[in-house]
Amino acid sequence: MSSKNIYGLTQEKYNLIKKYSLTLNDDLIWEFHHDKYHTIKYFTNKFAIKHSTLALLFNIHRLCYAKIKYFEKNFDKFKPYKYDYKVGFHECELFDMEFILHKPSNIIIDLRNLQSIKDIDEFKRFCNYLETFEGSH
Structure with a gap:
């Protein structure tokens, strides 16, 4: 293709x-x-x-530029996920992503939760929290 x-x-x-x-x-x-x-x-x-597919997806979900840049830079630490009521959370193609799995912590992040973070300092705290799991793996 x-x-x-x-x-x-x-x-x-x-x-x-x-x-x-x-x-x-x-x-x-x-x-x-x-x-x-x-x-x-x-x-x-x-x-x-x-721009990247991730940037387009984040733009559709009205996520700010700082979030786009952070996840583009660190996407190797994440996996795209979606939810299906029959099988639960599962890995998917990037274009189909509704959730993001942070691999080091096993935390699943809903794109809607990312959307609710409006303050840059709150977003930095969120990123720092995720990064506390990265040294242990």
């Missing part, structure tokens, strides 16, 4: 866009359109081409 797909995106990025039912508007902005609600604009196609 080709690493490039439609609109200059990798297959993984295209899978993410498909999962969230995003469409590209005339201004080349990926957006979600729902008949009963306002259209939600997420990012430009240029941004989608230039």
Whole structure:
């Protein structure tokens, strides 16, 4: 399978866009359109081409730049996870991620919990807490 797909995106990025039912508007902005609600604009196609799948996913979940940078830099310490009511938590492809497993601590982080951290100092404390587990493995 080709690493490039439609609109200059990798297959993984295209899978993410498909999962969230995003469409590209005339201004080349990926957006979600729902008949009963306002259209939600997420990012430009240029941004989608230039940035990682993780950055796109975090952007969809409205996570700040500091969180994107931290997880991009440290993603080797994490695994993408999702939840299925039949099998529970399980590893998945990055584009399908709903949770992140911190490998050294075995802590599963919900992307919605990351979204609730608004203060940079609180986020730094969160990162420092996770990093306390990293020296022991």
